[in-house]
Amino acid sequence: MLKRPVLNTVLAILIVTSLILSGCGGATSTPIVPGNTPQASQTPETEKKVATFIFTQDFDSLNPMYSNMWFSAVTQQLWNCWAWVFDNNNEPIPYLVTEMPSIQNGGISADGMTFTLHLKDGLKWSDNVPLTSEDFRFTWAMHTDPKNTVASAYPYDKMTSVETPDAQTVVIHFADPFAPWIIMWKGLVPAHILQPIYDAEGTLDNADWNMHPTVGCGPYNFAEWETGSFARFTTNDNFWGTKPKIDEIFIRFVPDDASQIAALTAGDGDLGTFIAYNDIPKLTTAGLNVVTQPSGYDEGLFFLDDTANKIGSPGLRDVAVRQAIAMAIDREAINRDLLLGKTKVPASYWDSLPFYNNPAQKNYTYNPVGANALLDQAGWIDSNNDGTRDKNGVELELTYGTTVREIRQDVQAVIKQQLAAVGIKIDIQTYANDLYFSQDGPAAQGQIDIMEWSDGPSGFPDPDIYYWLCSEIPTADYPAGGNWFYTCDPDLDALIQLQSTQVDPTARQATISQINQIFHDKVYWLGLWQDPDVWAIGPRLLNVKFSGVTPFFNITEWDLTGK
Amino acid sequence: MTRYFIRRFLQGIPLLFIISIILFVMMMNMGDPIATMGGRSMVRPEDRARLTRQLGLDKPIYVQYIYWLIGNDWTKSDLDGDGIAETTGTRRGILRGDFGTSLVNRGVPVLQVIGERLPNTLILMLASEVVVVLGALLVGIYSALHQYSAFDHFITAALFVGYSMPIFFIALLSMYIFAVLFKRWGLPYLPTVGMFDPQVGKTTGQVLLHMILPVTSMSIVSFASYSRYIRSTMLEVMGQDYIRTAKSKGLPRPEIIFVHALKNASLPIVTVVGLDLPFLLGGAVVTERIFAWPGTGRLFLDHVSRGDLPVVMGILMLIAVAVVVFQILTDVVYAWLDPRIRYES
Numbered sequence: 070m071l072k073r074p075v076l077n078t079v080l081a082i083l084i085v086t087s088l089i090l091s092g093c094g095g096a097t098s099t100p101i102v103p104g105n106t107p108q109a110s111q112t113p114e115t116e117k118k119v120a121t122f123i124f125t126q127d128f129d130s131l132n133p134m135y136s137n138m139w140f141s142a143v144t145q146q147l148w149n150c151w152a153w154v155f156d157n158n159n160e161p162i163p164y165l166v167t168e169m170p171s172i173q174n175g176g177i178s179a180d181g182m183t184f185t186l187h188l189k190d191g192l193k194w195s196d197n198v199p200l201t202s203e204d205f206r207f208t209w210a211m212h213t214d215p216k217n218t219v220a221s222a223y224p225y226d227k228m229t230s231v232e233t234p235d236a237q238t239v240v241i242h243f244a245d246p247f248a249p250w251i252i253m254w255k256g257l258v259p260a261h262i263l264q265p266i267y268d269a270e271g272t273l274d275n276a277d278w279n280m281h282p283t284v285g286c287g288p289y290n291f292a293e294w295e296t297g298s299f300a301r302f303t304t305n306d307n308f309w310g311t312k313p314k315i316d317e318i319f320i321r322f323v324p325d326d327a328s329q330i331a332a333l334t335a336g337d338g339d340l341g342t343f344i345a346y347n348d349i350p351k352l353t354t355a356g357l358n359v360v361t362q363p364s365g366y367d368e369g370l371f372f373l374d375d376t377a378n379k380i381g382s383p384g385l386r387d388v389a390v391r392q393a394i395a396m397a398i399d400r401e402a403i404n405r406d407l408l409l410g411k412t413k414v415p416a417s418y419w420d421s422l423p424f425y426n427n428p429a430q431k432n433y434t435y436n437p438v439g440a441n442a443l444l445d446q447a448g449w450i451d452s453n454n455d456g457t458r459d460k461n462g463v464e465l466e467l468t469y470g471t472t473v474r475e476i477r478q479d480v481q482a483v484i485k486q487q488l489a490a491v492g493i494k495i496d497i498q499t500y501a502n503d504l505y506f507s508q509d510g511p512a513a514q515g516q517i518d519i520m521e522w523s524d525g526p527s528g529f530p531d532p533d534i535y536y537w538l539c540s541e542i543p544t545a546d547y548p549a550g551g552n553w554f555y556t557c558d559p560d561l562d563a564l565i566q567l568q569s570t571q572v573d574p575t576a577r578q579a580t581i582s583q584i585n586q587i588f589h590d591k592v593y594w595l596g597l598w599q600d601p602d603v604w605a606i607g608p609r610l611l612n613v614k615f616s617g618v619t620p621f622f623n624i625t626e627w628d629l630t631g632k
Numbered sequence: 633m634t635r636y637f638i639r640r641f642l643q644g645i646p647l648l649f650i651i652s653i654i655l656f657v658m659m660m661n662m663g664d665p666i667a668t669m670g671g672r673s674m675v676r677p678e679d680r681a682r683l684t685r686q687l688g689l690d691k692p693i694y695v696q697y698i699y700w701l702i703g704n705d706w707t708k709s710d711l712d713g714d715g716i717a718e719t720t721g722t723r724r725g726i727l728r729g730d731f732g733t734s735l736v737n738r739g740v741p742v743l744q745v746i747g748e749r750l751p752n753t754l755i756l757m758l759a760s761e762v763v764v765v766l767g768a769l770l771v772g773i774y775s776a777l778h779q780y781s782a783f784d785h786f787i788t789a790a791l792f793v794g795y796s797m798p799i800f801f802i803a804l805l806s807m808y809i810f811a812v813l814f815k816r817w818g819l820p821y822l823p824t825v826g827m828f829d830p831q832v833g834k835t836t837g838q839v840l841l842h843m844i845l846p847v848t849s850m851s852i853v854s855f856a857s858y859s860r861y862i863r864s865t866m867l868e869v870m871g872q873d874y875i876r877t878a879k880s881k882g883l884p885r886p887e888i889i890f891v892h893a894l895k896n897a898s899l900p901i902v903t904v905v906g907l908d909l910p911f912l913l914g915g916a917v918v919t920e921r922i923f924a925w926p927g928t929g930r931l932f933l934d935h936v937s938r939g940d941l942p943v944v945m946g947i948l949m950l951i952a953v954a955v956v957v958f959q960i961l962t963d964v965v966y967a968w969l970d971p972r973i974r975y976e977s
Contacts, residue, residue, distance in 0.1 A: 119830050127934065129736045137671035215712035216719070218686040218738060220669055221679045274739040296737070296748055297926030297934070298827060319830035323924040324934070327804055332824040332924075335812045366672065503939050507664030508680060527673060541677065549677035549684075 118629045119317040120610065123329050123338040127297050127322045130220075132279040133256025134212060137220045145256045146621035147302045147318055148285035150200075152186060152254035155618035159363070159421070159530050161251060162622070165192060165200070170250070172573065181246030181572035184253075188237040195305045196284045198261050202233035207260035209241075216272040224253055224528075246570040248577055252528040259284050288313045288625050297322055313625040333357060339607040339629070346409050346476070352605045361601040364617030365422070365529025367415040368477075370394075370595040371520040375555035380515040384465045389447035390493075391592035394519075395433035396440040397491040398484055404598050407479050411603075415596035417585050418534065421525060421617065424574070425532040425581045430589050432596075440491045451492055458492035470498035470512070471521035472505045480521075480597065495519075512553045513543055520553065523600040530618055532581050533569055537593070538562055554593065561587050633967075637960060644956040651952045655945060656697050665689070665735045665939035686711055687735060700732060700945065701725050726949070732942035736935055742946040746928060750913065752827070753927035756920070757912035759843060760850040764858055765905065767851065772862025773889065776870060787859075795856035803849040803922040810845060825924035846923040850916055861904065865897040872896075899969055906962030910954035914947065 128141040133149060136142065146154065153161045153169060161169055167187045170176020176185050192200035211217055212225035227247060232240040241253070258273075262284050266276045273279070282291045288310065289302035302318040321338065323329045330348050332338045334355035344352065349359050372391055373381035384390045400414045415421075417430040444450075449458040449465055458465040469484065471477045478499060485495040498517065504510050505522075512520050526532045535541065536551030539562045543550035564584045571577035588594055602620065606613050611628040615621075666683050669675055675683075684690045688699065688709065704721030711719045724730035731742035771791075775784045794802070807824055814821035822845055823829065828838035869875065870893055878888045917929035928947060935943040967973045 117831075121830055129938075130738055135738045137669060137673070137675075139671050142671070215682075215686070218683060220671075220683075221676060222682065223676055223679065226678065275733070276739070279739060280737065295926065296745070297930055298752070298924075299830070301830070317830070321826050321830075321924065322926070323825050324930065325922045325924070328807065328825050328922050328924060331804070331807050331812050335815055335821075335824050337811075337824045337826075501663065501937070503663030503665075503667045503937060506667040506670075506674065508667070509664065510667070523672070524674070527676075536674065536677075547677070549680040551674055551677050 117317065118315045119319050120315045120339045120627070120629055121337065122318060122320045122340040123323050123332055123342075124320050125322075125324055125326070125329060125343050127324075128294070128300070130279050131282050131291065131294070132258065132273070132276070134208075134217065134219045134258060134273065135279055142255070143620045144300070144302070144320070146287060146619050146624055147289040148195075148282060148287040148291045148305075149256045150286040151256060151619065152205075153251075154622040155530060155616045156622055157362070157614045157616055159365075159617045161530075163189075165189060165254075165257075177250070177572050181248065181570060182243045184241040184243075184247075184250055186239040186241070188239070189309075190237070191309050192286070193307060193309050194259050194261070194284050194286050195290050195307050197307050198259070198284075199236070200257070200259075200286055200309075201236040202239045203236070204257050204260050205239045205254065206231045206233050207264060208254070208257050211258060211263070211267070211273055214267075214272075216274075218274055224249060246572060248569050248571050249528045249531040249533045250572070251531050257286065259286075289318060292317075311625045314628040315624075318624075333605055333607065336607065339610050340613075341605040342602060344603040344605050346407075346411050346603070349409065349411065349603075356608050358606045358608075360604050360606065360615065361411065362604065362615040362617050362620070363421040363599060364602045365525040366523045366600040367418070367420055367525055368521065368523045368597045368600045369415070369418075370597065371522075371524075371554050372556075372593065372595075373515060373518045373520070373554060374593070375515065376557045377555070380555065382465075382467050382518045383463050384449070384460075384467065384493075385518055387447055387449075388591050389443050390449065390465065391595075392433070393440040393443045393447075393491060394488065394493065395592050395595050396436045396443065397493070398487050398595070398597075399435040400432075400597055401435060403480055403483060407476065407483070408598055412598040412601070415599050417596070418588055418594055419526065419532055419581060419585060420596065420599060421601075422530060422532055425578055426585065427578060427582065430585055433592075437487070437491055444491065449492070456489075456492070457494040464494065465492065466494040466496065467518040468496045468498055468516070469519040469521070470500060470505070470517035472502050473499055477521060508543075508548055513548075513550075515543075515553070515555055521597070532577070534565060534584075535569065538565055556593060558587065558591070558593075561593075637964075640960050640963075644960075647956065648949070648952055652701070652945075652949060653697065655948050655952075656700065656941075657693065659936075659941050659944055659948075660693050660696070662936065662941075662944075663939040665941065668938045682713065685709075685713055699723060699725065700942070702727055703730060731946045731949075734935070734940055734943045736938050736940045736943070742942045745943050746931065746946055746950065749926055749928045749931045752925060753913065753916075753920070753929065755839070756843060756846060756850075756925055756927060757916065760847045760854070760916075761905075761908070761912060763847060763851045764854045765901075768855055768858035768862055769894075771855075772859040773866055773894070775859070775863045776866035777889070779867065791856035791859060794852040797853070799849060799853050799916075799918050800922060802852055803846070803919055806845050806849055807922070827925065842923075846916075846919050846925055849923075850919050858901070858904070862897065862901060865900055866893060869893045869897040895969060899966065902962060902965050902969060906958055906965070910951055910958045913954050914951050 124140050126140045128136065129138050130136040131141055131144065133145060145151065150165055152165045154164045156162055163169055165188055167189055168174060170184050170186060172179060188202065194200055209225050209228055209231040212219050212222050227243055228241055229244050230242045234240060262278060263273055263276060267273055281294065285291055288305055288308045290305045292301040292303045294300040299322065300320045304313055304316055323332055326345055329341050330351055333341045333352060344359060352359055372385050374385055375381045404410065404412050404414055414432055416432055417426050419425040444458055449460045451458050453459065469481060471481060481497045485497055488495050500511060505512055511517050526534055527536065538552065539557035541550045541552035542555050542557060561584060564580055568577050568580040571580060602615065602617060604615055609629050611630055612626045614623050666675055666680050669683065688696060703723040703725030705724055708717040708720050710717045723732055734740050734742060734745050737745055771787055775787055778784055810822045811824040823842050827842050828834040832838050875888060875893055878892050914928060914932065917933050920927040920929040921933065932944065932947050
């Protein structure tokens, strides 16, 4: 039988052991690189420049093959490398390649099916092994191997082959003309590290490199990642480009919004992101600079417009009703009052891509009188005096569902009120993210008349919008279809297919402009507010610029001042 | 006694089996793991179909449960989508010690995912439990011995103020006062979030410093119930005849209180602590989230929101096993504390 002193001793040992385990970093299997944490704890850090970033979500994986997560992707400008990056105007800058491919320089074949990339001299991985065209070929092969459960095989699954005529030339072949080529090569995987693992295991799913990519090709080296707690990136002494000015990037995962704000205002973080608009005044008062960067996302309403007349409200199949909704919602007031004037109403689905929003689309303006007149004209009147318009015995009652994000619920309440003023009754519904966006969820199953989320061109900064195709409407044989609006517009369909094959930017711009006009006239989508990335920058950080695609594109120029 | 405990352990096996079925079915209906794999964009239909097939999510629930339980290394799956099952599975099932791999941290074994967080949770929760139990003992005993005194009234009121406040409020309030405002006022201040300062490194001192606010927040909430419990049981015991006898025999007051009274008064406390201990493994969801403490509570929340069934099931089954084990251990301690309790038939 245990005596009380023994129990006390066991308890004390448990606590002390936990402390030691935690203090020694025993919670992670990551090897501690010499000169990192333990050394840091022994020597004063008066000279070492450590910038602390606060991320609200932990990574799922650091291997670009296994993650579509934004928080993971943005670190790739630290430790990995893309063929090209994008600047603060979201314009491409050659990074690994000598120049951007085009028809003029021969990088893109006239038929749009073959792309040739020339790599810069002196590229190398952080272990000093040259980075070559073989790494590109290997990256393609691994993305398309069915043994690897990659997050997305696109656009690699559209390639028929990748040739490597020499170490610095990559030739990519597609089966069809491929206009969205700019979304290729978002991150590379090192063939010399991972090929042996693939050969041994038949898959990369279990490779330690996925979670601990100790060999990379960016200005920083991956040093350590303790899940849920932090990740550290230290300068890459073998980096082939300009050396960074900050010695270490320390990313701390703080999932709670209020805690993030407290940490930033207390100076426990130099950079924060996904800042709620109502927190901006607190941060600016505390001396932080808040900047917004368009990243291709616009919050908007999607309308269930089942052209097969099987599901959804018959009201939404009437273009006059959709136009009236556009006129009945005071979107300027939503931006001004709920989003504190920090955003604006997007002019179109391509609002973040000025080149493809040309000529700039004119917005519907707030005009409830006009909305009422339009509905009257279309035969939607309140014949039974119940406060809701009806036509042929069908009441204009619509379900309006979105996710639990706080601002969305506020907007739902405002829109419900404004639509009620023109005789449209709204039933508000709210769902958890994973339920809402599930294949079996209410949006995919056509159970919501008006859907709301933040979206944009599927491969920003490419303007493609494949999921509006008729062939993407979910069916019993194709339940994974992405056209949750059930809209099949033959004119739109033909134009979407056409633009996806146009490698000539000018021709593609003209096609997108036609699509844009159809979107506007038929109100297939109604933008509520531009949904840019919102960053909070602490007073110590200098030279900070952001891109909407590759946020840390100029990370080597960032610097820290003072303490 | 040994036979009793063997019987209790054996009874736990079918119980855990039933629990696992109930939890598995519930978790399967919690959400779609692939829905959140697209990052900020929708998952492409081709990717959705491929991932559903590769991860075995296209199988019926009972088949997925069987694979989870006994593995799938005895059967083949179709990974390339050609309709032909060509690849032999690699999972061995939990009955053979394989809890599977995480869907979120693809390829990482569930036990590793949980194992990385468990020490962090234990350090936080055990520290909090120790603070609460020791503090509650002191306050509860003192209040019982000085019933209706000014201190008793004051501490009762203070404890109920703490008890009535939600943990997230206490946590955020304490963070704002002791970290943000104290720093602003030039006073010694505490860190806001995390386990250590990156400029200093992850030393034991840093971890202890970062534990102060979360442990205090959790303790405030739990303190009231424990101390009131101890107070009432002590009051009851102190009125017993054998205590009066001890007093009349002239035994020293500390011996009466801490040896004779407390041992009997602690019997109900053992039950409460015994029931609480298994849940320490589950972490404190709210506290860990607010203070960015990387424990199992946050792990559970993060992975349940992404439909990561293997990890969520791993955590839940770990807690279920712990509940069964700690129930039995509680019985052991009960028998040690109270000689009247014997488990022989």
